[in-house]
Amino acid sequence: MGIGARHASTSAATAALLLCLATAGTASAEEAPTDGNSVPADQTTEINNRQGWEDETDQPIVEVSPRRCDGPSTWYQFSSKKATFVPSWWNGTSFKDGPGGTMTVSVLKSGTISLEVSGTGEWSAGAILAKAKTTISVKVAGSVSISTGHTYSQDIPRNKYGHMQYGSWGYKANWKRYRTSGNGCGAVEIGHGTTTLPTNEVGWKWWVTSS
Numbered sequence: 001m002g003i004g005a006r007h008a009s010t011s012a013a014t015a016a017l018l019l020c021l022a023t024a025g026t027a028s029a030e031e032a033p034t035d036g037n038s039v040p041a042d043q044t045t046e047i048n049n050r051q052g053w054e055d056e057t058d059q060p061i062v063e064v065s066p067r068r069c070d071g072p073s074t075w076y077q078f079s080s081k082k083a084t085f086v087p088s089w090w091n092g093t094s095f096k097d098g099p100g101g102t103m104t105v106s107v108l109k110s111g112t113i114s115l116e117v118s119g120t121g122e123w124s125a126g127a128i129l130a131k132a133k134t135t136i137s138v139k140v141a142g143s144v145s146i147s148t149g150h151t152y153s154q155d156i157p158r159n160k161y162g163h164m165q166y167g168s169w170g171y172k173a174n175w176k177r178y179r180t181s182g183n184g185c186g187a188v189e190i191g192h193g194t195t196t197l198p199t200n201e202v203g204w205k206w207w208v209t210s211s
Helices: 125-135
Strands: 074-087 094-097 101-107 111-114 116-121 143-146 149-156 161-181 186-197 201-209
Touching: 074 125, 074 186, 094 101, 101 161, 125 161, 125 186, 149 161, 149 201
Parallel strands: none
Antiparallel strands: 074 161, 094 161, 101 149, 111 143, 116 186, 161 186, 161 201
């Protein structure tokens, strides 16, 4: 049985390489850290069909904050996170086949899955990433390179259609940025938003539909 490629509408040049900036508000002029923020394809871990790994709802994050009288003048906090699959979306990484039979797929085109950040107020994508590495997972990255190859097979149930999507097993998270106020012990929110964070764990997501 042949493999039917399902071409996503978002182009690789846009979805794979773009690091999103603010959808509203003013981006901070902070310098983003650069070391260790990009994961090459030969340093990724391949994990396929990670059933039950994705969270259906946001999971709260409880951080123990330092005394702000003696702490930094501005800081970031994450209020929640959600384990989620971050798809690659460019052509050559998404397939559909069926009904029934066996489908065998392979990454046909290389590309990059990048961190996405949106928010209002003052913020820095690099600072949010650095905070996520210490709060959410050391495996999160600013970008993850995907190479061709990584073949995977699955049997499709009778009269069903199988779907394969390549991507990163990453996270979505809600963040806030604060600034000290008054005598330095109080806090004022100066930015908030969401971020999608790829990790160095990549692979095929598999699911079945009736049509």
